[in-house]
Amino acid sequence: MTARRGRAALRCVVFTGLVGAAFAKTAAAADRLPSPWLVEPEARVGADVTAGSARQIIQETLELGVGVTARREGWAWRGRAGLDVEPLTDIGPGASLQIFRAHLGVERDWRRHLVTALDLGGAVRRLSIADEITRTAPGITALAEVGWRVFLDARWSLTAGLRSSTTWFFPDEFLWQEIGIALTLGRSRAP
């Protein structure tokens, strides 16, 4: 393992640990919140295939995300906010690509299990090739999701979703399009 890979792995472990801690803390805080507002954390892992021009760069990506949803008791609509990262390493000789997204959106439950969502937000693309060059480009992103949510118990839910996103990196007018599946584990009570 090279030093660079070692550092990347360490960063990944630290990142995952921080996210896990934040998730647990938010989940505990959510339990303490008084009704009628329910703020519920969620974490997600997904796999995407790229489309259009992005396919010329990479064909498949892994996506990790965390977020919170907020709704009033009994409402079918939820607001939601999330952070996603697509950490792509070894996609070329010494190359690594990360896409970070922060988004706000709404989701709706339909007949208890069916979920639809729409998010808008910002994105940052960071691409490094060894020690030669690193470039960062901002963008805007839109995401649509259709999912099927099952409630594991009184507090936890698991959603299998089909997600499609388009991110426009405006410095070079590059469209990054993806479609993928995601599993979202949420601290979510049935509506």
Add this chain to the structure above:
Amino acid sequence: MLEAGAAAKRWCWLASVLAVGCSDLPDDQLLTSAHFRYHARADAVLDPTIMNRLEAQRAEFDARYAVDPGVIDYYLFRDAADRDANSPCPTGNNCTDQRSVMSSAPFHEHELVHAFLNASGAPAPVVAEGFAQYAACIFPHLAYLVPPNQWPVAVGSSSEGPVTEAKAYVYNFGQRLVAWMMAAGGTTMVLDFYHRSVGTTDAALFALQFERFWGRRLGDVAVELQDARYAGSSCPCTAPALSDDGSATSFVTLQEYRTVDVAAQSRLELASDGGQLVFPFVCANAADDGPILPIHDAPRGASLTIARVGSGRYGVTAAYPATGTAVVRQSRRAADDWTCDTAAANPVALAGREITAWVAPGMKAGTWFAFTLDGDATLDILGESTEVVVCPSCAEARSALSPCGIPEITFGLPKAIPVPRPSSGTIVIALFSHDSTGTSLGVRLRSAP
């Protein structure tokens, strides 16, 4: 080529078209052919035979690269001001938008290449511009060296706007990169990459895609691009031949070119009375080298090009001034003795002309020329690898350790090196290559002002 930076202007133009229902693109006159619509202002004086030249260029390009771009619209503007005011082109630039060429020149080879490749993709500027520089016959380009560590600038810059070092890198690095890709993968792979290349100016993104496609680090390739093999344009050279019976051949400057087939090493003289500079250039494996066209200076009158050429086919093109018809007369004789004494025995009189001495790539030994001056002269060095010796006589050239040297031999600079007229009235000039890259050599001699 029109790119992202011109988007605002393009949208304004599109909006005005939609809002008003018409545009200010030239359309008072229209010439048509099988693959072109040629639009011009009412006051433009058009030569209908230009359609033949457009079709000829397209046919040659299509035969070489097998692309089918559809019908091309060529918009001829009155002048640069007209173009800047009434086209979506970035100010100061000719451009191509989809299949529409917009230019103040009646025939723009570079922009036509963009139009021909329109259906083949919308790659990064460095690839699009590099290809348009590389695929050139009428106005071939010598791609200047770009420092290897500047590749992020070259692939990360726009090709629009005023001439800057970064913009020059886009064209020069791009041309060398396309030549490299042609050598590495051939036409099919290059066109495949052209199709797949994303139209980005993010250097890292381009480099990543390049590396995934070609399996090579762009930073490493940038070092290889220093090789003179990648310095020139490439031309199929299917144009008609120059007359070889002593009669003159005419062709329109910067709209067409001609060819010469040489069976054995020869001395080729191309005389032009029309005021244009006439140059031979290498056709076969033209990525090995290109002609060197002094584009900024117009000759003052008649010109003569004396070339040492090996066997093979060569292109012949006429450079500036950009208008008019070149009337070229060739004379050619087999010659394998290019020593100083042989040259000195038959000096060529400068006689107020502009004379270019040119040595095709691959000539191992030095090549001597002799000229009779009727006054002081100036000398420009044209070849990237050219090393020059200028002496009043062969005897002096042989005797001196640093024979009769001129102060600088650097390509391009300084311009117009003074060459005083010696008492004998004759000078001998030797052209050597100061490296082993096998590029062409050249000098231009003219009377001092």
